[in-house]
Amino acid sequence: MRPALAALALAAGAVALPALAQFPGAKPDLLPPDRAFRLSARALDPNTVEVRFDIADGYYLYRDRMSFRVEPVMAGVAVLPPGKRKHDAFFGDVDTYRGSVDVRVPLAQAAAPGEALTVYAQSQGCADVGVCYPPNAQQVKVSVPLAGARAGDFVEPPAKGLFN
Amino acid sequence: MHRRTILIGGGIAAVAAAAAGVAAYRASRTRERDAAALLALVLPDLSGREQPLAQWRGKILVVNFWATWCGPCREEMPHFVRAQAEHAATGLQFVGIAVDQVDKVRQFTDELGVNYPILIGGYGAIELSRALGNSVGALPFTIVLDRQGAVVWTHLGAVKEPQFNTLLAGLLTPA
Numbered sequence: 001m002r003p004a005l006a007a008l009a010l011a012a013g014a015v016a017l018p019a020l021a022q023f024p025g026a027k028p029d030l031l032p033p034d035r036a037f038r039l040s041a042r043a044l045d046p047n048t049v050e051v052r053f054d055i056a057d058g059y060y061l062y063r064d065r066m067s068f069r070v071e072p073v074m075a076g077v078a079v080l081p082p083g084k085r086k087h088d089a090f091f092g093d094v095d096t097y098r099g100s101v102d103v104r105v106p107l108a109q110a111a112a113p114g115e116a117l118t119v120y121a122q123s124q125g126c127a128d129v130g131v132c133y134p135p136n137a138q139q140v141k142v143s144v145p146l147a148g149a150r151a152g153d154f155v156e157p158p159a160k161g162l163f164n
Numbered sequence: 165m166h167r168r169t170i171l172i173g174g175g176i177a178a179v180a181a182a183a184a185g186v187a188a189y190r191a192s193r194t195r196e197r198d199a200a201a202l203l204a205l206v207l208p209d210l211s212g213r214e215q216p217l218a219q220w221r222g223k224i225l226v227v228n229f230w231a232t233w234c235g236p237c238r239e240e241m242p243h244f245v246r247a248q249a250e251h252a253a254t255g256l257q258f259v260g261i262a263v264d265q266v267d268k269v270r271q272f273t274d275e276l277g278v279n280y281p282i283l284i285g286g287y288g289a290i291e292l293s294r295a296l297g298n299s300v301g302a303l304p305f306t307i308v309l310d311r312q313g314a315v316v317w318t319h320l321g322a323v324k325e326p327q328f329n330t331l332l333a334g335l336l337t338p339a
Contacts, residue, residue: 030300030320065233090238090272124233130321131302132234134263134290 030127031056033136040154041119043144046110049075049119051103052154061125063095065135068105069120076106115144198295199315202227202307205292207261207283210270215283223257224335225309229285229293231264232272237304240322241276247332248280254336255311261285263303310335 030036038054049070055061063083068075080103083095111117120139126132140157206216217227228244230237241260248258258280262269266284273282290301297318298305308317308331317331 030302032300033302062233088235090232090275126235127302130236131300131304132231132236133300133302134231134287 030129030131031059033125033133034138034157036127036133037061037123037125037136037138038156039121039123039138039140040156041121041140041142042152042154043111043117043142044104044151046113046115046144047107049105049107049117049142050151050154051078051105051119051121053097053101053103053121053123055098055100055125058128059125060096060098060128061101061123063097065122065124066103067122068103070105070107071118071120073111073115073117074108076108079104079106111144113144113147117142117144198292199309199313201292202296202309202315203313205289207285207289209281209283210266210273215281217259220257220259221313222311223255224311224332226256226258226332227261227307227309228258229261229263229289229298229303229305231262231303232268233264234303236322238272238276240304241278243323243325243328245277245279247329251332251336256332256336259283261289263287263289308332308335 036056036059038056039051040054041049041051044050049068051068053061063080066078066080068078081101083097083101085093086096088094105119118139118141120137122135122137124133124135138157140155142155143152145151203218203221204216206214209215217225226244226247228237228241230241232238244258244260248256260273260278260280260282261284262282263285269282269284290298290303293305293307294301296305296307296315298320300320302320304320304322306317306319306323307315310316316335
């Protein structure tokens with residue numbers, strides 16, 4: 001009886017498991033883009049927002065595929081630090097970032113002390129295992145420091161759920 | 165007592181196995197539906213003409229989601245061009261779905277001499293590829309449909325040429 005049941009359970013498992021294994025999916029160890037390229041930001045002062053990407057090991061971002069927008073204050077031209085130059089057969093020389101990169105985004109007009117700003121960042125990157133992510137839009141809310149106060153810490157977007 | 169534990173354990177295992185079986189069955193039913201959704205796609209080609217994917221039903225169809233901004237995508241395409249040239253007569257059809265701008269795509273496919281249709285997919289194409297197993301929505305993503313229109317293989321990342329050739333050889337051999 002016991003061996004029979006055990007055999008039955010095993011047999012059922014043997015039938016079910018290969019069926020599951022056949023279900024082809026993404027490489028399970030690949031991170032979703034928001035986790036591979038973690039965005040955070042802070043307002044340095046009423047004229048400047050600083051945006052940070054923490055890039056997971058084995059992933060990289062393209063320097064010239066980043067863009068930034070701030071609301072409700074208009075952003076100026078972002079100051080992108082030099083990346084690591086890499087030759088691309090189609091696009092020529094391209095700069096990439098690994099590890100962590102801080103980008104300064106000047107504001108076209110000074111924001112008010114204490115004002116809440118929404119920072120929108122678009123970025124595009126790849127994983128060394130040989131896949132690339134489509135351009136990824138992220139956003140985070142920051143507060144302009146009050147007059148005389150030092151800049152706050154970097155703020156991450158609130159967690160959106162298990163798969164973000 | 166011991167015997168009961170084993171019975172309960174066996175029962176739980178059987179229920180779990182049955183649940184897994186149902187999940188696998190549902191997954192396969194869902195994928196049939198998604199394969200149908202893939203074949204129901206109508207996307208513009210590089211001259212802007214709408215191309216229904218259903219026109220290639222009955223062939224062994226390799227649908228490759230790619231973009232010029234994706235290095236690994238560009239690297240695997242010469243292999244697809246070779247395979248297309250080699251097996252066109254036996255009913256192998258590659259179709260590229262570019263998640264990209266038409267001018268960039270035209271420039272790259274001209275340079276490479278791509279010998280199979282390229283359609284412009286936009287980000288909606290990535291959403292469809294997610295339903296077909298591309299859970300992180302990355303590129304390149306490749307789906308192979310058999311002559312009956314069933315998904316027989318999906319792969320995220322550049323395909324490995326020997327493994328892919330073996331798969332194609334198996335599908336192309338008349339049963």
